[in-house]
Amino acid sequence: MDALKVQNLTKQFGKFKAVDTISFDLKKGEILGLLGPNGAGKTTTIQMLLGVLSPTSGSISYFGKDFNKNREEILEKVNFSSTYTNLPWNLTVRENLTYTSYLYDIPNRKEQLYKIIEAFRLHKLQNQTLTELSAGQLTRVNLAKAFVNDPDVLLLDEPTSSLDPEVAKMVRDFILSERSNKELSIVFTSHNMSEVEEVCDRILFINNGIIVADDTPENLMKSLDTVRVRLVMSPKYLTSVLSFGNQNQASVHLEDREYLIELKENQVPNLLAYLSDHKMKYYEISIDKPDLEDYFLYIAGQNKNRDL
Amino acid sequence: MKIHRIYAILLRNLYLFRRSYDRLADSFYWITLDLLTWGITGVYFQSFSPESQNIVFMLISGVVLWNLVYRTQSDINVSLLEELWNKNLINLFVSPLKFSEFISGLVILGVVKAMISLMFGTLLAWLFFHISIFSYSIHLVFFFLSLVLTGIWVGFMISSIILRFGTRIQTLAWTFVWIISPFSAIYYPLETLPNWAQYISRALPTSYVFEQGRNLLLHDQINYQMLAVSFVLNAIYIVGAFQFLKSSFRKVLQKGLVKVY
Numbered sequence: 178m179d180a181l182k183v184q185n186l187t188k189q190f191g192k193f194k195a196v197d198t199i200s201f202d203l204k205k206g207e208i209l210g211l212l213g214p215n216g217a218g219k220t221t222t223i224q225m226l227l228g229v230l231s232p233t234s235g236s237i238s239y240f241g242k243d244f245n246k247n248r249e250e251i252l253e254k255v256n257f258s259s260t261y262t263n264l265p266w267n268l269t270v271r272e273n274l275t276y277t278s279y280l281y282d283i284p285n286r287k288e289q290l291y292k293i294i295e296a297f298r299l300h301k302l303q304n305q306t307l308t309e310l311s312a313g314q315l316t317r318v319n320l321a322k323a324f325v326n327d328p329d330v331l332l333l334d335e336p337t338s339s340l341d342p343e344v345a346k347m348v349r350d351f352i353l354s355e356r357s358n359k360e361l362s363i364v365f366t367s368h369n370m371s372e373v374e375e376v377c378d379r380i381l382f383i384n385n386g387i388i389v390a391d392d393t394p395e396n397l398m399k400s401l402d403t404v405r406v407r408l409v410m411s412p413k414y415l416t417s418v419l420s421f422g423n424q425n426q427a428s429v430h431l432e433d434r435e436y437l438i439e440l441k442e443n444q445v446p447n448l449l450a451y452l453s454d455h456k457m458k459y460y461e462i463s464i465d466k467p468d469l470e471d472y473f474l475y476i477a478g479q480n481k482n483r484d485l
Numbered sequence: 486m487k488i489h490r491i492y493a494i495l496l497r498n499l500y501l502f503r504r505s506y507d508r509l510a511d512s513f514y515w516i517t518l519d520l521l522t523w524g525i526t527g528v529y530f531q532s533f534s535p536e537s538q539n540i541v542f543m544l545i546s547g548v549v550l551w552n553l554v555y556r557t558q559s560d561i562n563v564s565l566l567e568e569l570w571n572k573n574l575i576n577l578f579v580s581p582l583k584f585s586e587f588i589s590g591l592v593i594l595g596v597v598k599a600m601i602s603l604m605f606g607t608l609l610a611w612l613f614f615h616i617s618i619f620s621y622s623i624h625l626v627f628f629f630l631s632l633v634l635t636g637i638w639v640g641f642m643i644s645s646i647i648l649r650f651g652t653r654i655q656t657l658a659w660t661f662v663w664i665i666s667p668f669s670a671i672y673y674p675l676e677t678l679p680n681w682a683q684y685i686s687r688a689l690p691t692s693y694v695f696e697q698g699r700n701l702l703l704h705d706q707i708n709y710q711m712l713a714v715s716f717v718l719n720a721i722y723i724v725g726a727f728q729f730l731k732s733s734f735r736k737v738l739q740k741g742l743v744k745v746y
Contacts, residue, residue, distance in 0.1 A: 228578070229574075256579065265501065276493050281580060
């Protein structure tokens with residue numbers, strides 16, 4: 178059974194369709210990345226998944242049950258954390274977590290609070306009000322709040338932004354261990370593409386309110402067949418390299434002695450042969466395959482072109 | 486309804502009171518000022534006509550009882566505003582918390598603070614003016630209930646408006662209820678008002694309470710039918726105001742809780 182199933186979900190604000198008939202599912206134990214440029218519809222989608230924004234049409238079901246009809250039961254096992262929402266700032270960390278724990282039907286409340294305070298290294302901060310915490314510490318409190326009910330489905334909106342690399346890694350490790358220990362399912366948004374690559378099993382790419390891609394990070398990256406070849410060699414070869422670029426529809430940039438050539442992956446042997454045939458001596462060479470960031474920029478670029 | 490979720494709302498506010506001295510002080514500050522101002526004024530007027538023995542009692546009991554309406558209403562609204570100021574509504578409603586549970590928590594807080602304020606006002610009246618509000622005997626319970634109910638429905642109405650328009654109209658939380666005070670006949674008989682105003686008064690549950698309070702004080706009798714009218718009106722207004730509040734919340738969900746502040 179899917180942990181979450183979304184069918185034809187639409188949200189319209191006046192004439193503007195923020196989310197346009199999107200459908201997807203989230204398997205048990207799966208981490209699904211929700212990516213897209215700013216204003217693509219990610220946050221609107223997450224808000225509808227949490228019931229704090231009414232959809233215009235479409236349906237959402239968790240654990241095979243209709244969200245609209247079983248809101249209370251479902252939200253006992255769902256939680257959320259976002260860098261962009263606040264907790265009451267004049268309450269201490271412990272007070273925030275304690276009162277939040279009473280919003281849920283938790284049998285072993287004290288043990289659960291102790292567990293998350295330890296997991297997010299909050300024991301030294303627990304008696305401080307949120308006004309006394311740094312942005313990174315606040316993010317940790319927000320995340321701890323999301324685990325207070327030991328959820329089965331977690332919606333995380335940029336959970337590790339404003340965290341230093343060490344704490345961000347600790348948080349990622351905690352999320353991954355929770356996923357393997359209890360098959361926690363997660364919807365995850367982030368602008369940190371290497372993090373998304375590391376954490377997510379599958380990625381939904383949203384643009385202009387519609388899903389433009391739904392695949393594993395590896396397959397999305399493979400879908401871009403352009404590679405980047407970096408060569409360090411004499412600028413005197415520029416004319417020859419440009420000539421290769423024209424013949425093979427490759428883009429060529431030269432900065433100082435560094436050439437950056439973007440071309441189709443299957444043309445790399447041709448380039449190497451061309452360099453050899455023309456006796457062009459290079460000192461360094463590297464070939465970079467496209468990563469998720471390239472894919473993101475590609476989709477965002479398409480969006481920009483359409484807007485223009 | 487789940488008790489633990491209502492308790493969560495109470496706990497969240499009790500934690501807040503520990504550090505928010507203004508939220509605690511408002512239960513004592515205004516009633517002290519009002520009581521002293523009106524009490525001393527009453528004592529002064531009574532010095533002109535010593536035969537008007539009840540004038541100080543009428544003014545003091547008016548202050549203490551009206552404070553019940555204001556306190557209940559204001560605490561419901563300020564507790565809601567507190568969630569808006571903290572942008573915390575989204576955190577509350579991503580949990581299983583029901584809107585009715587959230588409102589129940591706010592109502593309990595409002596009523597408890599109104600009771601504390603009543604006790605405090607009663608103590609001050611006795612200390613400064615040797616007046617005991619308990620002279621109303623068992624009727625004080627009816628007066629208390631009716632006035633608290635009025636505070637609740639006025640609180641619901643203002644909450645509805647705040648939910649729809651956000652904190653830019655937050656001043657209503659402290660000012661709106663005073664619109665009904667001149668029509669409530671707190672310190673003077675209803676007949677003192679012009680005819681058109683009397684129609685408005687008769688539509689307000691508060692006017693029946695204060696009229697019967699005076700009736701009890703001056704004539705030692707009470708018209709229970711009139712008190713019953715105040716409860717019927719309160720019941721009608723509470724149902725109507727709660728429906729308005731629920732529809733406002735549904736409307737807010739159309740644009741998203743994250744946009745309410």
